[in-house]
Amino acid sequence: MSDADLPALAEAARRDLPHILEDLRRLVESETPSHDKELLDAGLDDIEAWLGERLGAPSERVRHAGGADGDVLEVLYPGEAAGEVLLLCHYDTVWPRGTIREWPVSIVGDRFNGPGCFDMKAGIVQGVWAIRALREQGARVPSIRFLLNGDEEIGSPASREHVERAGLRADVTLVLEPSRAGLVKTGRKGMGLFDVTATGIESHAGLDPEAGASAVHALAELVPEIAALAAPERGTTVNVGVFDGGTARNVVAGRAACQVDVRIQDPEETARVDAGLAALAPSDVRVKVEVTGGWNRMPMNPGPATDHAFGLAREVARGLGEDLGQISVGGASDGNLVAALGRPVLDGLGAAGAGPHSRDEHVSVGRTPHQVALVAGLLARLADR
Template sequence: MTSPTTQSLVNGITAWMQCESPTSSPEGVARMVAEMQRYALDAGLQATVTPLGPQVGPLLHISNRAAGDTRPGLLILGHSDTVHPIGTLQQNPCRTEGDRLYGPGGYDMKAGIYLALTALRDLAAAGATALPVDFLVVPDEETGSHASRPHIEAFARNARYGLVCEPARANGGKCVTARKGTGMLRLGVKGRAAHAGVQHDKGRSAIREMAHQILALEAMTDYARGVTVSVGTIEGGTATNTVPDRCRCVVDFRLPDLRAADELVDKMQALRPVGPDMELDIDVEVNRPPMVKDQAVEALLARAQASARHAGFTLEDAPMTGGGSDANFTSAMGVPTLDGLGADGDSAHTLHEHILVSTLEARLNFWRHLLAHLA
């Protein structure tokens, strides 16, 4: 039988899932942020909304800091945006089936925010957090946190620890202590157009050149080292009877550490044309630095594991993951950070996304204990 606490959590998370907030809808994200802000203000927490421009939703900062308290504290990170477009509720309505609570964006990551914020509300009423808390909810994590990154880094400068509400890893509810860095290469090739039947010899095919470059790029993958390079999209040419003079591709790459990042960027920038009379336009960036597990993270993990034991479950850490999050930014700034502390469930970014209802109360108690004792 579902306890009153669990039912309250299910109701609150369901209400948030019913507020659709894809990154591409600043209005939808703003509605979601307003819901989160009200939930914080109702408990007497500070909750400030900051616009980030017309193309992205607003940023939400929640805090329990007393006036004049500038001590380094806990930085909790979450994101209000999801990958699911407006209308997904018609295909994946919020519902409970057995132990699974379904709905778009619940597992990733509205439930995680709801759990952490509920714990902060409970502790704020008693003034029981060991450190001041800054809870930052960003609107664009799913597309790289480009507008939010300066704000994340600004708060990280006064953070002792970082805690991230991304979902727990499926099949065990493990947390995340290491993530690969992520990067993107935009490669353009300029050749020479010509009639494919009459003057084929005068043409310089940009697609042919791009084929050479793609093989070179994909060969940069090094599984043993944890480096992957994937050409994700490609487009070029104008008509079948014209030698194509232009071609473009976008490349995703993942890196285990900063040394690998520097070496791979150097290799990409050193690409040169294979064919004659060809030009390359190379635009490469590492948009999320690696999240590295070190001794400070190990110590923070031990503290979190003690809180999990108090809440009645075992918290293990997952192997390094290739997916990036905002934890990459705080980690790169030297803030010991734990990620994947959100809800337990599975199938993020799909129509089967769900949360395990039976784990919600224990996860809430975990957050309560961690926030009360982490100092």
């Protein structure tokens, strides 16, 4: 596809921007919290119906049951060129049922604001409108597979096998997660999710305190040791995000637990962190400590194939009148799962905006046509490989 076609793609996206925003409003107002199976099912039903309205019937369609988590929808739209590109998206959000009533969608100036708009329903919408723009231009594209999962925000427990299988089949995976200030994410940290549980001996805090062994005291003693496993110089961070325990003020606590989030850039850090967690031992030997959980995602570090894909994206961006940068970020995504298989991944090709997981979450209205055209141009460029 020649550079001369790229401005036409951007112009088509600018022309269609009102419809793009209408579609984004539709998806945002259909709430899909990660832990609400009823709303996830209804939301995916609506997304599938909307896909049919905008793109027509796919050549392949399968909906994988997610059990207690959101289902996974795969649809394939055949292309004229060889190969297959995976557009990887999640439709679940961190926002609980009823959020849309207290925080309705608003568009003020350049900001489209609403729960889940930036992370990442705008990416889904932009992917669909990129395909529509390409069809209008008559551009050759590879076959395009959408995979939409409803459990990414909780670690993709049900969808992981489907994401990995689709990623292995694809020549390139494009993750439509939000961008970082317009930059493509070519690197992401790996993530470990651990639970540390202390079991002590309950007793009356006033009448018989020495008979007890406080799990709360023991675990609090260990939290600094857990935090000390961080090694910022190696890209490793550790956060104890939740701590709870005990039953009453006047009871020596029999149980306490904390939830630990570990992020790594270097895969070799897994062994060091594992050893550190395994070595946790409170000074009161009567308290037993158990560590559960594990590594949810390995780091996404760019290699030659990803570098080549980024080079193509940068060529497209130049054809749209801008230079495209890349960045490595601390957050993980389903892109990590595909990258761990040695497959090329470009992440952060979705919305421009800011505020994920906050009430400031918003999509830049003015940048949306550019983001649509960038994905469209990259899909067409991949047909020339």
